[in-house]
Amino acid sequence: RLGPVALHWPPPPDGKPEPGAVWARGSWDGWARDLAMDPAPGGGFRLLLVLPPGRYEMKFIVDGIWMSSDDIEKTDCPNKNNIVFASEMALAPYSPPALKGGGSDEEDGSTVASSAVLSLAN
Numbered sequence: 001r002l003g004p005v006a007l008h009w010p011p012p013p014d015g016k017p018e019p020g021a022v023w024a025r026g027s028w029d030g031w032a033r034d035l036a037m038d039p040a041p042g043g044g045f046r047l048l049l050v051l052p053p054g055r056y057e058m059k060f061i062v063d064g065i066w067m068s069s070d071d072i073e074k075t076d077c078p079n080k081n082n083i084v085f086a087s088e089m090a091l092a093p094y095s096p097p098a099l100k101g102g103g104s105d106e107e108d109g110s111t112v113a114s115s116a117v118l119s120l121a122n
Contacts, residue, residue: 002050003086009060010071011043018043019063026058026084034061051086058082 009022022045023034037045037060059066059081068074072082 001053001088003053003089005049005051005056005084005086007037007047007049007058007060007084008040008071009037009045009062009069011040019045021063023061024049024058025061027056028058049086053086053088056084056086058084 007024009019012018018039022037024037024047025031025034028049028051035047035049037047040046057075059068059079061067068080068082072084075081075083
């Protein structure tokens with residue numbers, strides 16, 4: 001089984017510019033590669049990973065600078081890595097029913113959701 005891990009880098013404080021790029025790197029693959037995060041609606045960046053259950057350490061790379069988020073639990077080590085957890089929860093798409101006249105192709109008015117998910121399972 002695999003579980004979702006939603007990563008989010010928050011938008012900057014008012015008046016500060018958004019970073020040009022935010023990446024995530026972590027123990028899920030032995031710190032081997034940077035994973036690009038997508039701009040999030042309303043600001044910030046996001047990435048959804050699908051990982052085997054467990055505890056993972058990670059860092060964000062914001063415009064080339066390694067950083068940890070104050071919004072996510074951190075290790076006690078000097079590096080202050082963030083800690084994320086993947087559970088055995090099943091992941092399934094959900095889409096609320098379309099509003100009347102929403103142009104749905106489904107007879108019951110529902111829509112089909114799709115999302116990009118990065119699976120790092122072996």
